[in-house]
Amino acid sequence: MSALVIRGQRVLLDGELRPAALHIDNGRITRISPYEGSTGTQTVDAGTKLVAPGVVDSHVHINEPGRTEWEGFRTATEAAAAGGITTLVDMPLNCIPATTSRAAAEAKRIELASQLHVDVAFWGGVIPGNVGELEGLARFGVPGCKCFLCPSGVDEFPHVGKDDLEEALPVLKELGLTLLVHAEAPGPLEVAEAAVEGADPRRYDTYLRSRPARAEDEAIAMVIALAKKYRARAHIVHLASGGAVELIARAQADGVAISAETCLHYLGFHDGDIPDGATHYKCAPPIRDAANREQLWKGLERGVLTQVVSDHSPCTPALKKPDTGDFVGAWGGIASLQLGLSALWTMARARGHGVAQVWRWNSEGPAQLAGLQRRKGKLAPGFDADVVIWDEEKSFVVKGEALHHRHKVTPWAGRTLQGVVEQTWVGGKLAYSAEAGLAPAQGKFLSVQQ
Ligand SMILES: [Zn+2]
The missing domain is CATH 3.20.20.140 (Metal-dependent hydrolases)
Structure with a gap:
């Protein structure tokens, strides 16, 4: 059984949205299976929210x-x-x-x-x-x-x-x-x-x-x-x-x-x-x-x-x-x-x-x-388990105080934008959730060899 399964009804795979389950071990996507019946030691079900790279x-x-x-x-x-x-x-x-x-x-x-x-x-x-x-x-x-x-x-x-x-x-x-x-x-x-x-x-x-x-x-x-x-x-x-x-x-x-x-x-x-x-x-x-x-x-x-x-x-x-x-x-x-x-x-x-x-x-x-096309930017077996669960129907008004940038000045302030991040996973670890905020720092430096 995989350590982590992230599944949903709308997973972005090869340019299409379909029901699927991402199986994740040691920070990588190991395989992709049908949605029905797929569970892991930990299972995250995104429901109808978008699951994307x-x-x-x-x-x-x-x-x-x-x-x-x-x-x-x-x-x-x-x-x-x-x-x-x-x-x-x-x-x-x-x-x-x-x-x-x-x-x-x-x-x-x-x-x-x-x-x-x-x-x-x-x-x-x-x-x-x-x-x-x-x-x-x-x-x-x-x-x-x-x-x-x-x-x-x-x-x-x-x-x-x-x-x-x-x-x-x-x-x-x-x-x-x-x-x-x-x-x-x-x-x-x-x-x-x-x-x-x-x-x-x-x-x-x-x-x-x-x-x-x-x-x-x-x-x-x-x-x-x-x-x-x-x-x-x-x-x-x-x-x-x-x-x-x-x-x-x-x-x-x-x-x-x-x-x-x-x-x-x-x-x-x-x-x-x-x-x-x-x-x-x-x-x-x-x-x-x-x-x-x-x-x-x-x-x-x-x-x-x-x-x-x-x-x-x-x-x-x-x-x-x-x-x-x-x-x-x-x-x-x-x-x-x-x-x-x-x-x-x-x-x-x-x-x-x-x-x-x-x-x-x-x-x-x-x-x-950036030479990362074999591990980043897609949901596929062998790729890093970098996943965003996203509600593209929800909108918000940009407010400086909600930004984590060191300084809050931005020309986007006051504009209404569409799409709210529910969860961000980096290498199979939860980095951010709308509910709990930021997790401790677990990202890594990437050396890119051509
Ligand atoms: Zn620049």
Whole structure:
């Protein structure tokens, strides 16, 4: 008899909802049997609530060590567990030291020991001059490395140029690592910034005009050319330019190994939603207009974009400059980790998508990108027993005090979202339940070997 059976009338298996029972031993799903008559030493019956894979968020900034006052492993993973997210991949910047060497990765791993409520992997970083560190990062277990093509906002993570990528890409390819790119070209940004000089910094329009879509489009064209030249794998993080979807689609049709994600806030908001001074909407690239948002949705629906992530990037409330509403001076980054599943479901359902599509975007796609596709993102024998039991009919109003993020500032506050997490299981252990709240931290670090 299995140690644990989680069963229900609506279990998401291979893109379909059907009655089934998940048998779980030693943290893994060992087999899947019919619902009727399946029990374990412990049996959890979800009834008609949805039983689905735990969500994978492959784009999260946790900022620890070094900027733990912005966010930390304990608070971020508590928020994840409460939001039905069972795996996070932490970005290499905003923590100090930045994750650009094996030694830095090891230091971060020590920092997070015993704090994890869900499983966590790391991205490494590519900065000028660290090509010699990439092999060590691969051995440590990062699935890929991220770079910036424009200033990142923190001094410890300088941006790279084309020459740096010409050096790094063949090495990444050899190591089996994906290059993740913050794709905004510095040239068009400088021109645009000069053009808004003297404009009112409280106006959202001032900030939006300072980061035009052509900066993304130009950078993405360069990344495509380099990925093609070196036959390397590249991934565009947080795509905000709807116009770039076509560029990426053409490259994919041409056989270039390029993928892209977009974020909750680009799908949920447009510039008309953002009042002047409302700096909690500030992120880079910026939230653009409604027609652009429609292009991003179309990109997802066509399968050009394969995933939706939070890009949870919080800071202390003061750095958002709420007193002055200064869009130019405020930190760029939106906090939304805990809300990802419900926010995406609310938006996707309104567009006629079902839960299977939502889980392709928020679990299968991110698991694939992070090299975790053989253990995360699906309910199947051999996969980790990461499960969310979810009531997709129930709605709630987002209130800051219900968020486990270290800071409660988020542009989603006050909005009504659909879908409430009943239980989150990580590796066959209950991590969160609506009834009892958070369980003690039992998540683990994931080393990803390509
Ligand atoms: Zn980010």
